[in-house]
Amino acid sequence: MTNDTNIAVIAPLVDRLRRSDTLSDQEVAALATTISGTRDHANRTVIVRPHEPLDRSLLLLDGFIARQTELSNGRRQILAIHVPGDFLDLHGLLLKSLDHEVMALSQARLAEAPHDGLRTVTTEQPHLARLLWFSTMVDAAIHREWIASLGRTAAGRIAHLFCELQTRLEVVGRADEREYALPLTQVDLADATALTPVHVNRTLRHLRENGIVDFRSGQVVIGDLNALRRIAGFNPDYLYLRQLPR
Amino acid sequence: MTNDTNIAVIAPLVDRLRRSDTLSDQEVAALATTISGTRDHANRTVIVRPHEPLDRSLLLLDGFIARQTELSNGRRQILAIHVPGDFLDLHGLLLKSLDHEVMALSQARLAEAPHDGLRTVTTEQPHLARLLWFSTMVDAAIHREWIASLGRTAAGRIAHLFCELQTRLEVVGRADEREYALPLTQVDLADATALTPVHVNRTLRHLRENGIVDFRSGQVVIGDLNALRRIAGFNPDYLYLRQLPR
DNA sequence: CGCTCGGTTGATTCGCTTCAAGCCTTGTGG
DNA sequence: CCACAAGGCTTGAAGCGAATCAACCGAGCG
Numbered sequence: 152m153t154n155d156t157n158i159a160v161i162a163p164l165v166d167r168l169r170r171s172d173t174l175s176d177q178e179v180a181a182l183a184t185t186i187s188g189t190r191d192h193a194n195r196t197v198i199v200r201p202h203e204p205l206d207r208s209l210l211l212l213d214g215f216i217a218r219q220t221e222l223s224n225g226r227r228q229i230l231a232i233h234v235p236g237d238f239l240d241l242h243g244l245l246l247k248s249l250d251h252e253v254m255a256l257s258q259a260r261l262a263e264a265p266h267d268g269l270r271t272v273t274t275e276q277p278h279l280a281r282l283l284w285f286s287t288m289v290d291a292a293i294h295r296e297w298i299a300s301l302g303r304t305a306a307g308r309i310a311h312l313f314c315e316l317q318t319r320l321e322v323v324g325r326a327d328e329r330e331y332a333l334p335l336t337q338v339d340l341a342d343a344t345a346l347t348p349v350h351v352n353r354t355l356r357h358l359r360e361n362g363i364v365d366f367r368s369g370q371v372v373i374g375d376l377n378a379l380r381r382i383a384g385f386n387p388d389y390l391y392l393r394q395l396p397r
Numbered sequence: 398m399t400n401d402t403n404i405a406v407i408a409p410l411v412d413r414l415r416r417s418d419t420l421s422d423q424e425v426a427a428l429a430t431t432i433s434g435t436r437d438h439a440n441r442t443v444i445v446r447p448h449e450p451l452d453r454s455l456l457l458l459d460g461f462i463a464r465q466t467e468l469s470n471g472r473r474q475i476l477a478i479h480v481p482g483d484f485l486d487l488h489g490l491l492l493k494s495l496d497h498e499v500m501a502l503s504q505a506r507l508a509e510a511p512h513d514g515l516r517t518v519t520t521e522q523p524h525l526a527r528l529l530w531f532s533t534m535v536d537a538a539i540h541r542e543w544i545a546s547l548g549r550t551a552a553g554r555i556a557h558l559f560c561e562l563q564t565r566l567e568v569v570g571r572a573d574e575r576e577y578a579l580p581l582t583q584v585d586l587a588d589a590t591a592l593t594p595v596h597v598n599r600t601l602r603h604l605r606e607n608g609i610v611d612f613r614s615g616q617v618v619i620g621d622l623n624a625l626r627r628i629a630g631f632n633p634d635y636l637y638l639r640q641l642p643r
Numbered sequence: 644c645g646c647t648c649g650g651t652t653g654a655t656t657c658g659c660t661t662c663a664a665g666c667c668t669t670g671t672g673g
Numbered sequence: 674c675c676a677c678a679a680g681g682c683t684t685g686a687a688g689c690g691a692a693t694c695a696a697c698c699g700a701g702c703g
Contacts (some may be wrong), residue, residue: 202634216491218541222548223630230541242538245531250538250635281519284530285491287537292488292496294540295476296465300549301591302468307689329457336649352651352690384469388448390494551659582681596659598683 157183160262163236163323164210168282170322171289178279185268186210192255194334199253205243207265211235214259215334219342220251229343231293232256233329234316241287244269257334285391294388296352300344303384305354308344310383313364313371318387328376334369358382403429406508409482409569410456414528416568416638417535424525431514432456438501440580445499451489453511457481460505461580465588466497475589477539478502480562482569487533490515503580531637538635546590549630551600554590556629559610559617564633574622580615604628 161183168174189212192198198216199205216233230251233239242249244266275279296315300308316333320326336357346381359365362374363382373379404492407429414420435458438444444462445451462479476497479485488495490512519526542561546554562579566572583601587594608620609628621624 194654215559220541220545220546223553223627224548226548228545228548230544240532245527245534246538246637250632250637251541256415273526277520277523277526280523280526280530281491284526284533287530288533291533291537291540292492294537294544295466297544297547298476298540299466299468299474301543302470302472338545338649347692349652349693353691356651368583374448380532386496390495391492584681593660594682595661595684599659602683 154180154183156185157262160186160189160212161210161349163212164238165349167236167322168286172282172285174282178276178282181276181279185264185272186262187265187268189260189262192259192261194255194257194259196255196259197252198255198259198261199240199243199249201271202248203252204241204248205266206268207263208241208243209239210262210264211237212237212260212262215256216256216259217256217339217343218251219254226345227342228345229339231290231297232312232316232343234319235325236353238264238283238286241283255264256339289391292391296389299384305344305346306358306382307348307384309340309351309354310364310379311385312340312343313366313373314380314383314385314387315390317373317376317393318390319372323394326377329372330372331364332369333371340366355382398430400426403432403495404510405431406435406458407456409458410484412570413482413568414532415633420528423526424522427515427518427522427525431510431518432508433511433514434507435506438505438507440501440503440505442501442505443498444501444505444507445486445489445495447496447498450494451486451512453509454487454489454515455485455601456508456510457483457485458506458508459525461502462505463500463502463585463589464497465500472591473588475585477536477543478558478562478589480565480569481571484529484532487529502585535637538637542635545630551590551592551596552604552628553630554592555597555600556584556604556610556625557631558586558589559612559619560626560631560633561636563617563619563622564636564638568638574619576616576618578587578615579612579617586612 158179158245161179165174165179187207211233213235216239217229218231219227219229222228239253240249273283293315296311300311303311317326317331320331325331337351338348341351344351346354355366363378364374365372403423405424411420411425433453444455457479459481462485463475464477465473465475468474485499486495519529539561542557546557549557563572563577566577571577583597584594587597590597592600601612609624610620611618
């Protein structure tokens, strides 16, 4: 694969990073050299197993991916949902292995970035290291916002997830203010919000009947974004997206 | 302040980092040069306000500190609790400001590390940058474990918090397997677990009456660590503490 | 065709919240 | 030195939000 191809491949990542910081063409090129290739995963495939030794990080190009863990009561808890443009498992670069599992929530295309190359490029270009570090800090900020869901009701948790994904997907051109594709089942939603599938179903019905949002067959259709954000208590500051100049 | 004093000051941090990675004396010295001084905060003082511009990071030397946010229903949600040896607000080095508030949960002593110095030292010594990056990744792993508390019952959430703090405090010599000081109120505990103070009180009574753990007047006394961990579903892997050689 | 998976709905139960009252300790000002 | 206020803790009774248990529907598919 030529490096030009790689530059095309990392476009969604670059889009996202440039919302938060400057990034020279030379740095983009350096980042592109770390990509060794791409691979595809079928829906519901396990991508990284817990405690498995890691020698590469992954860049999500297309599709949806979840980090998940099994709770002691046997339930699955989704800890994070990744969207295209997310650099996955930068953790692995330093933590060597993960304490949780990574699974495809849809057909997914990934680029691989071997750790050797990442170490070289981040050692030689501290600004790039800081950019990737920044990216993991935004992940942590998203985690904190999910912790805040402990204090949200069922409707608030679901609404917040819809708001967050709307904003994150919009940055990479996969959502507008009215709708976006989200190929999750109600069970996935239940595992992300720690609710039962039954109650997720009832809450979705309630949101639908009130014209707030309609989630059906993998599509989120937003009826009233302001109301949705009010129910969620959503404030996009934590995603650290600098306002784009108009 | 001499640099020797600074080396003494960062001892708890060094203890913790050395549980996870190697750290040469020369690197410890470099880290020590980033410290410009120490300061003290009274209990319940706000240490960092949301959206306030940041020009330094903080190292917690003594006491307990919370990251917290106000939910849309008016309740306080504690997002993280820091213990001595934690490097705080490395976020700030890259995120420039925080989306939440940092508050002292006790009398607290902090060391200041201006960002200028941190930028210099991390640029010149990529290994140190990686070590600090690693430290923020462990913070993120702790966040994920708190997200998993969405799926825990009241007793599970409280027990998990007690287990986590026991392990983290033991690493810096402030806990043993039987007890440790934890100067929180039941309201703090409620805000960390997103339960009501009333229910925290009842749950603590239940844990006490069953000989699992007794939390009273700022002291956690563990009656049955195995039972506590079972209730919590606690597995310390996520703290990424390498086993010390015996 | 029948099986499986995702979604839907009703009836009942349960964990936690809410509301309310009261206790103890600490600190403080008359 | 005592009165009293305030914060932290405790307990009871009632209500509510989500879980549980159970049944059924519809689409896709081997």
